[in-house]
Amino acid sequence: MSVWVALVRLFAMEQETPGLAAYQRVAETIKREIRSGALSPGDRLPSNRGVAEKYEVALGTAQKALSALEEDGWITTTPSVGTFVNSVPAEPAQKSEDLASAVAELRATVADLSARLDALEQQR
Missing domain, CATH: 1.20.5 (Single alpha-helices involved in coiled-coils or other helix-helix interfaces)
Structure with a gap:
């Protein structure tokens, strides 16, 4: 993906969730995907590294976003198995x-x- 496309995506994500930290923007974007049906209960999410690449954020930011989603009940992570979407809390x-x-x-x-x-x- 080109740098230009990455910047456009980042700008769009910031416009949809202004005033939030990067990890919160990623978490809100994933929540929106779950609510819209783009991600269904039981769907497997990418690894932390995959989330970081998809949303073009640092690995630590992706980890924090996934931790926040798990804490709020949106996803479940099982070590050595993966991270899966729960039903909407x-x-x-x-x-x-x-x-x-x-x-x-x-x-x-x-x-x-x-x-x-x-x-x-x-x-x-």
């Missing part, structure tokens, strides 16, 4: 449930405070 749904619970608690608190305010105003 259910974490976003869990976060939605947590947010819904927090909103319900806030609504209850607002209702309680409103009732207390009404009681104080009636005492005047």
Whole structure:
């Protein structure tokens, strides 16, 4: 691949994920490939070196990106076997449930405070 093509790809990746460290950009790109179906559960990812070459980053950057993906449940690495795509993690749904619970608690608190305010105003 020419240097020009490599620079264009790097620029495109930075435009899609501005403000992120290089390893985060690689991780986000792989997540997007999983979400889009370009990578399916059970698919084998390239080695660390292969990821570094594909995304044109340093080997350490590729390793850090894969470690972050594994920590978040997107991939599983088995030594001497390989790195494989998991199903899309259910974490976003869990976060939605947590947010819904927090909103319900806030609504209850607002209702309680409103009732207390009404009681104080009636005492005047």
